[in-house]
Amino acid sequence: MAGSATKTVYEIFQSMEHGPAAASSTAVAQAWLDHHSRSLGLFIDGKFERPADRQSHSLSDSKGTVVCHTTIAAEDDISQCASSSVNGYKAWSSLTCFQRAKVLLRMVSVLGQHGQCVSELCEMCEASCSSSSLVRLLQFYSSWAQLRDTLITSWTPLGVVEVVTSDDCSLYSLMLKVLPALAMGNSVIVVPGRSAAPPALLLAQLFTTAGLPAGALNVLTGSDITLSAKVAQNPNVSYITYSGNKEDGVTLCKNTAGLGVPVSVSPCIGATCPFIVFESADIDSAVDEVIEAAFKKKKEVHWVLCVQESVVDSVMDRLKLRMAGMKCVSLLSDEHRTLVDAAVQEAQQQGATLIQSSAAPPSGAQYPPTVLCNAAPSSPCVRTPSPGPLLPLMTFRSNTEAVTLGNHSPHGQAASIWTEDLTLALETANGLSVGSVWVNSHSVSDPCLPSSGHKDSGTCTDGGQEGLYQFLRPSSSTSRPRSSHVSMDYSKFGTAASPAVIPNESDPSSAPPVYQQFVGGKACKSVSGSSVAVQSPGGDRVLAYCPDGGRKDVRNAVEAAIKVQPGWMKKSPTGRAPSLYSLAKGLESKKQDVAKAVSLQTGLSAEESGKEVELSIARLNVWAAYCDKIRGGSLPMPSSGSALSFPEALGVVGVVLPDKNPLLSMVTLLGAAIATGNAVVMVPSQKYPLPALAFVQVLQSSDLPAGLVNIISGDGDQMTAALANHSVIKAIWYWGSAEGCQYLQHTCTNPLKTLRLFCQKDGGGMDWTQPEPSFLEEMWRNAVQWKSVWIPTA
Structure with missing residues (x-):
C-alpha cells in the first residue's frame, strides 16, 4: 500500500505484547493446610503426631507471608520414630518384590488424584517439584523394586535409612533419595529442610494411603541441620544420605563423626558449572539457553560461560540483544545485594566489562541480569560466585583450554557443551571432571541417569541402577556395629612421637633385616x-626394621x-x-x-x-x-536422544x-x-x-x-x-x-x-x-565414580 512503512519480522515480534499470565491458584494446597490448622505435626507410624508441648517453626513464602508452622521434634519423638522405623522395616522388607512394586505403582494413581495439591504446595514453599517428575520417579523405582532380586542378586537392604536435606533443597532431590531406598526394601526417616518439609509430610500421608506399611516412611521436622545428627545417634539408623548445600553437609559429617554410621553427601546446591560454547555451535540456541539457565530459572547451580575466541564477539552481540529489556531479578535480602555489588566491582577492577539488561538500581534487593565479560579464572565471581543474576564469561582457544577452564572450579557436578561436532562433544565430555554432561542442552534430569559428585560435589552416586547400591550391602557381609563419639583433640591426632629404636648389641651377622618403602x-x-x-x-624379638x-x-x-x-x-x-x-x-x-x-x-x-x-x-x-x-553403556531415556553412562x-x-x-x-x-x-x-x-x-x-x-x-x-x-x-x-x-x-x-x-x-x-x-561375586563387586563399585552424557536428537 502506498505510503505504508514496511516492518521487518524482528520489528513485528518486538512490538508484540505478551498476553496476561494465567493466575496461579493455590486453593487446593491452602485447603489442605487449613485442614491441619496451618500447623503441621510430625509423621510417625503412618499418622500425624502433634505433641502439645513442642516448639514450632514458621515457614514463609517469597513475599514474606507465613505459609504454615512445622513442629520441632524432641528427643522423645526421635526415639518413637526410630522404633516405628524398625517395625516398618520388618514389615516392608518382608514383602515380596512384586508387592513392594505394587505399592509404589499405586502411588502413581494416588498422585493422579492429589497431584495438584502437591504441585501447589511445592510452589508455595519454593520446593520446585512437579507431579509429573514425581510420577516418573515412582515409575522408574517401582520397576527396580520389582527386579531387585532378579537383577541385583546377593545384595540385601541396609535397614533404617536417614535421608536429610538442607533448607534450600528441592523436593525432587529429596525424593531422588527416598524412593530408591524404599524400592530396595529399606525403611526411611526423612529429615527435610524447611522448604521441603510441608510437601514431604503430604507425600508421607499419600504413601500411607497407597498401602505403605506404617513406619516404613517417617518424617521428622526441626529448626536446623542439628536434628539430623540427633536422629543419627539412634543405634537403629544404618545409613545417612544428604542432599543440599555443602555447608550443612559438612556440619552433618562433623556432628556424626564417631557414631559408626556411614554418611554420603550430595551437595546439589551452589555448585559452579561450565557452559561451554564452541565455534561449531548453533550460537543463537546456545545464547537463548544460557540466558534461560543463568537468569530465568531458579538457580540451584551457578553457571560460568566459556566461549571460543573466534565467536566471542558474536556471542556478546546476541547476549546484548536478548538481554535488552529484561527485568531486574529479586534477591533474598539487602545483604545479598551488597555481595553482588562487591563481586561486580571486584570483577571490573580485574578487567571485566559488563553487559546488563538495564542500569542497576541504586539500592534495594534487586539487580539486573549481568554478564561479566572477560572475567579472570581466579576471580571470586568464577570460583565462589555470589548469589544473584551474574554470569561470568571467559574465553578459550582450543578444546584443551576449554577442558582446563571447565575443570577450574572446585566443583564437579555438571557441564553443558554446545557444538554440532559430536566427536568434539564426546572428547570434551570425557575430559571434564563432572558427574553429568549435557550436549546442546542443559539441566536435563531423569532418574535413569547415574551421576556421581566429582571433586567437591559429593561422595555418592544418585540415579540409575548404580545409585541403588548405596542402599544395599552384600548379603555375605554383616551389619557394622555402632560406636560412640569419642571426645578428642583433632589437632593432636597423629602427632605422637614414634618409639625410639635401641641399637642391638648382638652379633651383626644375625641382625634383623632392614626393609624399604x-x-x-x-x-x-x-x-x-x-x-x-x-x-x-x-x-620377644625384633623381626625387622621398617621405614x-x-x-x-x-x-x-x-x-x-x-x-x-x-x-x-x-x-x-x-x-x-x-x-x-x-x-x-x-x-x-x-x-x-x-x-x-x-x-x-x-x-x-x-x-x-x-x-x-x-x-x-x-x-x-x-x-x-x-x-x-x-560396565556402562546406553540408558533408556523417556525422551528422544541418546544417554550414555x-x-x-x-x-x-x-x-x-x-x-x-x-x-x-x-x-x-x-x-x-x-x-x-x-x-x-x-x-x-x-x-x-x-x-x-x-x-x-x-x-x-x-x-x-x-x-x-x-x-x-x-x-x-x-x-x-x-x-x-x-x-x-x-x-x-x-x-x-x-x-x-x-x-x-x-x-x-x-x-x-x-x-x-x-x-x-x-x-x-x-x-x-x-x-562371593558381590564381595568383589562392592570393591569395584567403591573404586569408581559415574558420569552420564545426554545427547538430544530432536
Missing part, C-alpha cells in the same frame, strides 16, 4: 631416615601418583589387564619369599602362609579379568591396610584400585607391615608405571592424618582405630573425600577369603 617406582628409605622395629608375634614414614613421604608419594594416574586412567581397560596379569605372575615367582614374610610376621604355618599367597595370586588374576568387563576412576586413593590377612587384603584393595584406573598410596598394617613391604620386590619387577602404586610404612595415625589433609587424595579406605574413623569423618570435608571406614576392633568388617 616404595615411592615413585623406587625402593627407598623414609625422608626422615628413621626406622621402627617390627616385633615377633610373641613380642618410619611421615607427611613428607606421603607428599612425595601423592606427587608421583598424580603425575602417572591420568595416563593410566586413559589407558584402555584391555591395556591395563596385562599389567595386572604380569603382577600376579611376579608374585608367583616370589611366592616363597613373600610366604616366608607372612609366616614370620603373623605366626602362621608355612602351609597357611602359602595358601594366603595362592589366594592373593588368584585375586590379582580376577582383577585383571575385571579390567575389560567395566560410564564409570571413571576416582583419582588418587589412600589406603590404610587392615591387620587381617595382611597380604590378601592388600592385593584385593590394590587390584580394585588400579584395575579401575586409580593410583594408590598404601599404608601397611602397623601390626603386620612385612608382607606389604616384601611385596615391594614384586612391584619393582612389574611393568606398572612408576608412581602408580606407593607403599609407605610408619605410624598408622600419622599416615592417616597426612592422607586426610592432602587435598589431591579423592578417597580414603581405612582400617584402624575408632579414633581414626572419627578423625577422618570430621576432617575430610574440605575438599570432600569418599570414605570407607572400618574399625579394627570388630575384625575389619569383612572376610577377605570369601569368593
